[in-house]
Amino acid sequence: MSILFHCPWHNNKEWLEVIKKQFKNKKIYILKDKPDLSKIECAIIWNISNHTLSKMSNVKILFSLGAGVDHITELKSYRGQPIIRLKDPFMAERMANHVLSQILFYQLNLKSFQEAQLINKWMNKYDEPALNNNMIIGILGVGYLGSFVGKQLQRYGYNIIGFKNSKPNVKYSFPVFYKKISLKKFLRQCDVLICILPSTSETHHMIDGNFLQEMKKKALLINVGRGSTLYEKSLMTHLKKYKQFYASLDVFEKEPLPKSSPLWKFSNVTVTPHIGSLTVVDTAVKYMFKKYQKYKKNGKIKNDVNLLKGY
């Protein structure tokens, strides 16, 4: 039995090297090697095709190369095999850094100074930036990454509130709303809303025109979860109407964001290419190897994904 590695990222050679080193005595295949897929026991993957997964009839463990698992669960041939997702403190740190950078860019009006610099203009008229303790930051989706981000932002003195779709069963360092009827109450308070939701049928286009209407007209929306959560058409209508509304988008309905997308041209939008929480190769491979050893020892491993919830 052997291992399949599939990764479409630019650094896939580095990944393969580190995996081969860590999984020393194992045969590691990539699709180009044309392995017998029915003999694959374990797959380390990102964006594998439905066809390939369907051929892996004996696969026992699927490692996601990221925190998200929708690239596997949304495949028709996924039959509930255990998925191990990455839970890496370095990825969480990267996410927190990214989010903080977007908050500060907005809060300190840095865009206006960048624009002024382009025309050699010393700006002597500007809005005074809000103080951290006067801002409420909402986190939509308080899982591993969301709760870490909230905790970090609290250290800077921001007021944090969270929202999740079921009753919290862990303790958070900030208040968490969870009832559907309290979503509006949550949204109305946010000066900044950070969306770190997974892609499920429930979150699909959750952020639509009605949702946006509940938010303050001057606010920042950061989407670092999944593009499917945000209905881009409604967002664009909202951004045209409310010029003080700003969106920082790292994920999109279609990725890469098509060159023809009007989103590129909005002055109240920042586009980043899905880099919010890049996977750290070394720690990720160590994490996967540890899980692999556990699976080998026990002969089975628990699925990180709740199949009913879909994440």
Ligand code: GLV
């Ligand atoms: C990135 O989107 C990830 O799921 O890690």
